[in-house]
Amino acid sequence: MAMTTCNLTDKHCVPCEGGVPPLTEDEVAGFKAELHDDWTTDGVKLVRRFEFKGFAKPVYTANVAAFVGDKEGHHPDIAFGWGYCEVTFTTHAIDGLSENDFICAAKLDQIVAA
Numbered sequence: 529m530a531m532t533t534c535n536l537t538d539k540h541c542v543p544c545e546g547g548v549p550p551l552t553e554d555e556v557a558g559f560k561a562e563l564h565d566d567w568t569t570d571g572v573k574l575v576r577r578f579e580f581k582g583f584a585k586p587v588y589t590a591n592v593a594a595f596v597g598d599k600e601g602h603h604p605d606i607a608f609g610w611g612y613c614e615v616t617f618t619t620h621a622i623d624g625l626s627e628n629d630f631i632c633a634a635k636l637d638q639i640v641a642a
């Protein structure tokens with residue numbers, strides 16, 4: 529039976545009330561490899577800065593990030609302005625990164641790239 533790899537975009541976030549350890553550096557590296565190269569992480573936050581001409585696309589991107597977070601119940605911090613939109617995912621309940629952060633980032637990549 530062929531092993532199917534379950535991509536992050538096929539997954540959904542699970543409610544996180546804390547009580548689980550943050551992802552290790554190796555786990556972070558593994559998940560990060562599934563994301564667009566522009567994502568950066570300090571081990572606690574996962575950040576992607578989108579840069580565009582004008583203001584319309586930053587607003588659109590902020591709304592898409594907000595929609596993904598609301599649908600998944602796992603919410604980003606978003607900063608945007610003329611020429612940019614910066615999206616940050618972190619799991620506040622554990623003060624670190626969880627798979628939820630990478631699921632949301634992958635879903636955002638999928639929509640914005642479309």
Ligand SMILES: C[C@H](O)[C@H](O)[C@H]1CNC2=NC(N)=NC(=O)C2=N1
Nearest residue numbers: 543544601602603618619620621
């Ligand atoms: C129960 C539910 O999962 C929590 O309240 C959620 C809500 N959204 C969240 N969003 C983020 N980024 N981190 C959290 O820890 C978090 N917790």
